[in-house]
Amino acid sequence: MTTKTVSPPRCAVLVGPYTSGKTTLLEAMLHTAGAIHRKGSIAEGNTVGDSTPEARARQMGVEPNFAHAEYLGEAWSFIDCPGSVELSQESRNALMAADVAVVVAEPEPERALTLAPIFRFLEDYKIPHMLFVNKMEKSNARIKDLLEALQAVSPSPLVLRQVPIRDGEDVTGFVDLVSERAYRYQEGKGSDLIEMPEAVRDREGEARQEMLESLADFDDDLLEQLLEDKIPAPDEVYGQLTEDLRKDLIVPVFLGSAEHMFGITRLLKALRHEGPDPATTAERLGIPIGGALTATVVKTLHQAHTGRLSIVRIWNGQIEDGMTLAGERLSGLYHMMGGENQKLTKAGAGEVVALGRLEDLQTGDLITAEGRSAGSDMLWPDAKSPVFSLAVAPKNRQDEVKLTTSIAKLIEEDASISLEHNESTHQMLLWGQGEMHLKLAVERLKSKYNVDVEMAPPMTAYKETIRKGTTQHSRFKRQTGGHGQFGDVQVEINPQPRGQGFEFINKIVGGSIPRNYIPAVENGVKEYLDSGPLGFPVVDVSVTLFDGQYHSVDSSDMAFKTAGRMAMQEGLPNCQPVLLEPIYEVTISVPTDFTNKIHSLVSGRRGQILGFEPKPGWTGWDDLKCYLPQSEIHDLVIELRSLTLGVGSFAWKYDHLQELTGKLADKVIADRKAAD
Ligand SMILES: Nc1nc2c(ncn2[C@@H]2O[C@H](COP(=O)(O)OP(=O)(O)OP(=O)(O)O)[C@@H](O)[C@H]2O)c(=O)[nH]1
Ligand SMILES: [Mg+2]
Secondary structure (H helix, E strand, O other): OOOOOOOOOEEEEEEOOOOOOHHHHHHHHHHHOOOOOOOOOOOOOOOOOOOOHHHHHHOOOOOOEEEEEEEOOEEEEEEEOOOOHHHHHHHHHHHHHOOEEEEEEOOOHHHHHHHHHHHHHHHHOOOOEEEEEOOHHHOOOOHHHHHHHHHOOOOOOEEEOEEEEEEOOEEEEEEEOOOOOEEEEEOOEEEEEEOOOHHHHHHHHHHHHHHHHHHHOOOHHHHHHHHOOOOOOHHHHHHHHHHHHHOOOOEEEEEOEOOOOEOHHHHHHHHHHHOOOHHHHHHHHOOOOOOOOEEEEEEEEEEOOOEEEEEEEEEEOEEEOOOEEOOEEOOOEEEEEOOEEEEOOEEEOOOEEEEEOOOOOOOOOEEEOOEEEOOOOOOOOOOOOOOEEEEEEEOOHHHHHHHHHHHHHHHHHOOOOEEEEOOOOOOEEEEEOOHHHHHHHHHHHHHHHOOOEEEEOOOOOOEEEEOOOEEEEEEEEEOOOOOOEEEEEEEEEEEOOOOOOOEEEEOOOOOOOOHHHHHHHHHHHHHHHOOOOOOOOEOOEEEEEEEEEOOOOOOOHHHHHHHHHHHHHHHHHHHOEEEEEEEEEEEEEEEHHHHHHHHHHHHHOOOEEEEEEEOOOOOOEEEEEEEEEHHHOOOHHHHHHHHOOOOOEEEEEEEEEEEEOHHHHHHHHHHHHHHO
């Protein structure tokens, strides 16, 4: 009796732009594989994916959906990622579990650009990927145009694997370019094998030749055959396709419709035949295999009923429920099928499983038999830098601690969220990738942790300074019953060069103020400078104490501190106070076609262009450097994305303070006064 070698479970991760049909495709694949009996739909809100209330309410993906199926005797895990650019951290992490990614695209050539950041990431991490052009049933765009547009944003060559068969405008089937078999789509099920229609023959021949030529770029033997006009054997072509995909040299392109179940079997079969195995993936990621257990944590999830779950891909060895793992006892081992946790007793290499109640594990950890290590050589994507913030506060004051601990849990789930206690404005800022991202975070704070949160726009960290100097003589004197209070100071107040900060200079000679009172004067000065004549912290000022008087009985630290504060209060208004606003150096990255639009965006936001240059390593993209006032950066990402089909991004760092005058300054000052 021969025992069949069972191949280890593989993992395909579905990525692609917002609403391209990933969750619908997952549903179609699960249905085709027999993992679900009825194919749900987004409209009816009954798909395996998007099962959380936040996802159902929006009819969009808000976190990765995990699912499992067996297709023709082989086990698969699928991870369907949210498409929103604001949630791309989730996709990036999930892709670290992928043997292969399926990039789901829309058929309109003008939307091809939305794939640029995804292709870029896949390329950077050398993740083998296929492209599935979805919604073909409603498309009359020419595949040639689409491929050209997609190729412009894909660093790797795209290799078309099918040509559509059309009946008038409608796509009714396809020809597979390797087998040269023609199929007619059938609503809701697998396609019918048909005779190749005459009308498609020429196109098929041409596309097949192109496919073979692409492959010949990576194989001399194949090139030789083509040059000699020989027809390569299908097995050889399949072998080459498999090898090139594994090395991420080519991107095979398939066509179909998730909604109508067109092209699903073909896609699943391509995954089955050409999808790399977990050992290959582990090697690509720099994960040590062989020997004992290795697994990576690709997602941390806090579920109301199960508690903390660590979702891992096992590369080697076996995990059993109840075992000790990374120093903790594993309590619960599951397959997640959308929102449903299916209990397992053990899981082996290749599996994607959820581990219950391992409190110390973090996303990005490598688990080994020895424990866990965060800083291994394993490839892992950095957390995306924040681009948008909102001030958050608990509706009920007693929820303050609960709010910070709950936000910490959200950050464990999604490292592109962060929390800042802003020192200048004293606001608690929740940072993330966009408005929807933060609103989602706040909804989860309510639904998962029962914390009600109030949101407000972040305040700008305005400062103020002075434009000219003055001398000021101020005296604090009070006679109340017994002994009174007395402090007398003469100071010179001067502006300092921008960025120089505050300086206190003591020039008292001959003891007109005894040395022990001088620090008190300085403290009084500083205290006032926390909120100057315009209502903002005063910077870039020097204060020179050059004379004063004291009283042997009535003088005290307290009295001199008050005198110091009075000197500022009385003197600074005479120094032409002026508002300062923080200016950031912002680098905006966009496809070159949008560079002009960005020029007007920057000038419309009182920015100053510093220059632009090609974005390093990104063909067809520019990096545009500019200065922008902080108050103009808050919602920059919203406009930037709406101008650039969502693909524009930016990075920022604080640069300097700059005077703000005129109407804008008047408004800032008036608003400040009104807030007091
Ligand atoms: N016409 C057509 N519509 C489709 C097809 N596949 C999906 N859709 C529709 O496209 C919309 C988005 O589908 P989803 O499956 O949620 O897309 P998604 O890529 O998962 O979206 P996000 O996760 O939010 O990025 C839904 O209204 C689907 O019904 C298709 O093949 N043809
Ligand atoms: Mg989705």
